[in-house]
Amino acid sequence: MKKNEERVGIVSALGVNGEGIIKEEDAVVFVPFALVGEKVKYKVLKVAKKCVYAKLIEVLTPAENRVRAKCPVFEKCGGCQLQHIKYVQQLKLKESGIESTFKKIANLSVKVKPTIKGDDHYRYRNKLQLPVVQTDIGVIIGFYAENSHRVVAIDDCYINASWTKNIISAFKRYMAEFNVKGYNEFTNSGDIREITVKEIKGNLIITVVALHDKLPEKDRLIDILTDELKIRFSLYLNVNDKNTNVIYGDKFFLLYGAPNYTADMLGIKYKIGVQSFMQVNTAVCAKLYGAVRDAVDADEDTVVIDAYSGAGLMTALLSKNAKKAIGVEIVPEAVECANELAELNGLSGKITNYLGKCEDIVPDLIKKEREQGNKVCLVLDPPRKGCDTKVINAILDSDIDKIVYVSCKPSTLARDIGLLVGTLELSEGEIKRAENPTFRYDVTTVRPFDMFAQTKHVETLVCLERKTN
Numbered sequence: 350m351k352k353n354e355e356r357v358g359i360v361s362a363l364g365v366n367g368e369g370i371i372k373e374e375d376a377v378v379f380v381p382f383a384l385v386g387e388k389v390k391y392k393v394l395k396v397a398k399k400c401v402y403a404k405l406i407e408v409l410t411p412a413e414n415r416v417r418a419k420c421p422v423f424e425k426c427g428g429c430q431l432q433h434i435k436y437v438q439q440l441k442l443k444e445s446g447i448e449s450t451f452k453k454i455a456n457l458s459v460k461v462k463p464t465i466k467g468d469d470h471y472r473y474r475n476k477l478q479l480p481v482v483q484t485d486i487g488v489i490i491g492f493y494a495e496n497s498h499r500v501v502a503i504d505d506c507y508i509n510a511s512w513t514k515n516i517i518s519a520f521k522r523y524m525a526e527f528n529v530k531g532y533n534e535f536t537n538s539g540d541i542r543e544i545t546v547k548e549i550k551g552n553l554i555i556t557v558v559a560l561h562d563k564l565p566e567k568d569r570l571i572d573i574l575t576d577e578l579k580i581r582f583s584l585y586l587n588v589n590d591k592n593t594n595v596i597y598g599d600k601f602f603l604l605y606g607a608p609n610y611t612a613d614m615l616g617i618k619y620k621i622g623v624q625s626f627m628q629v630n631t632a633v634c635a636k637l638y639g640a641v642r643d644a645v646d647a648d649e650d651t652v653v654i655d656a657y658s659g660a661g662l663m664t665a666l667l668s669k670n671a672k673k674a675i676g677v678e679i680v681p682e683a684v685e686c687a688n689e690l691a692e693l694n695g696l697s698g699k700i701t702n703y704l705g706k707c708e709d710i711v712p713d714l715i716k717k718e719r720e721q722g723n724k725v726c727l728v729l730d731p732p733r734k735g736c737d738t739k740v741i742n743a744i745l746d747s748d749i750d751k752i753v754y755v756s757c758k759p760s761t762l763a764r765d766i767g768l769l770v771g772t773l774e775l776s777e778g779e780i781k782r783a784e785n786p787t788f789r790y791d792v793t794t795v796r797p798f799d800m801f802a803q804t805k806h807v808e809t810l811v812c813l814e815r816k817t818n
């Protein structure tokens with residue numbers, strides 16, 4: 350097979366990223382946006398040692414599961430990968446992807462329960478991040494193309510809330526009217542480099558990330574936003590003049606509106622400010638947190654350790670039925686937020702939030718609580734790279750009965766569950782399949798939550814219970 354060659358093939362499987370797989374005699378070909386059973390024309394882009402990367406040219410016989418993508422820049426923008434697949438089929442794909450990842454990585458056969466979905470599989474996102482660049486043809490506001498730093502212009506985004514189009518339209522109007530420039534990353538120059546927006550109970554926090562500490566004609570921008578949005582909003586200016594991929598600089602200035610907004614979830618009040626972390630899909634997040642609470646099923650004798658606790662909403666929820674809950678989080682602002690949240694809900698007496706790395710804090714915490722005779726339930730919600738081996742080893746050295754693990758990356762989830770269950774083992778810094786698996790925990794639940802509909806991503810909840818013998 351040669352680069353630029355055009356060929357015809359039949360897709361026999363889908364990869365974990367939703368891409369079509371065609372098995373040719375001499376190679377495995379990955380064709381994004383092609384579906385199982387489809388006869389497609391493709392163009393070879395890259396021939397690697399073990400596989401070939403190709404571009405879809407034409408679908409010659411479409412699959413039954415194919416639907417027309419809503420978005421005009423789907424395939425160009427890197428945000429969604431699955432809009433061309435019927436929604437029910439997207440869920441099946443994610444469920445079977447989790448099952449096969451557990452088998453492949455952890456040598457573990459798991460039964461994946463049906464996915465919990467939100468009410469809307471479009472317009473579900475509550476936060477938005479738009480790079481703004483200056484090009485030869487003018488200002489472009491949009492999203493990055495997949496694996497690239499090229500910005501694809503958009504007028505709207507169908508997985509984001511409907512105010513997205515008004516935000517883009519308002520900034521286009523403002524930038525054109527006052528000749529405000531987008532960012533040029535080569536010369537580190539321009540006026541605006543990014544626009545970010547968060548929605549909290551129908552109120553928006555809009556942040557303009559600029560290179561200077563003054564926005565030209567800021568009052569006109571507020572007028573234009575008021576005219577376009579017709580909902581309550583706050584406007585912040587953040588200054589970032591460094592040539593970096595990090596979005597925010599250190600300084601935030603409130604230009605208009607309230608500094609933060611309060612909302613509630615499952616009976617817990619929480620405050621979201623300009624820097625607070627928020628899950629992207631509020632409806633599915635509430636279902637996920639409710640499922641974690643039910644899986645933990647704490648009683649008055651249980652101490653819940655919430656490792657990787659973020660801004661503490663789940664810690665507060667878990668503390669309600671428990672003896673106490675302990676959060677461990679590495680980001681100082683998140684811990685401040687978690688302490689504030691505990692106070693706001695009158696739960697300070699039942700919650701302790703530790704600032705630091707789980708690998709440094711959790712092992713001693715487990716030991717101390719067990720020595721005091723407490724029943725311990727451990728909740729793990731780590732970032733994409735999964736848990737540090739020190740955390741895994743501390744669990745293996747303990748006799749914790751129940752672990753509830755929430756993850757947004759099936760491969761690291763499967764690795765960590767394999768280590769905890771005993772189908773994998775760590776020897777001399779390497780993870781290997783165990784010759785004699787111990788099966789020290791039963792995997793009682795593997796449940797996907799479709800937090801990121803239309804995309805390849807999925808959130809998964811796993812519940813482990815120690816075998817009684």
Ligand SMILES: C[S@@+](CC[C@H](N)C(=O)[O-])C[C@H]1O[C@@H](n2cnc3c(N)ncnc32)[C@H](O)[C@@H]1O
Nearest residue numbers: 657658659677678679680705706707730731732
């Ligand atoms: C997937 S988020 C989960 C946050 C929270 N449980 C929630 O539902 O919003 C992972 C969190 O782990 C934190 N984190 C990352 N590495 C950490 C570490 N080594 N020790 C403690 N926290 C860490 C991140 O700052 C982030 O808040």
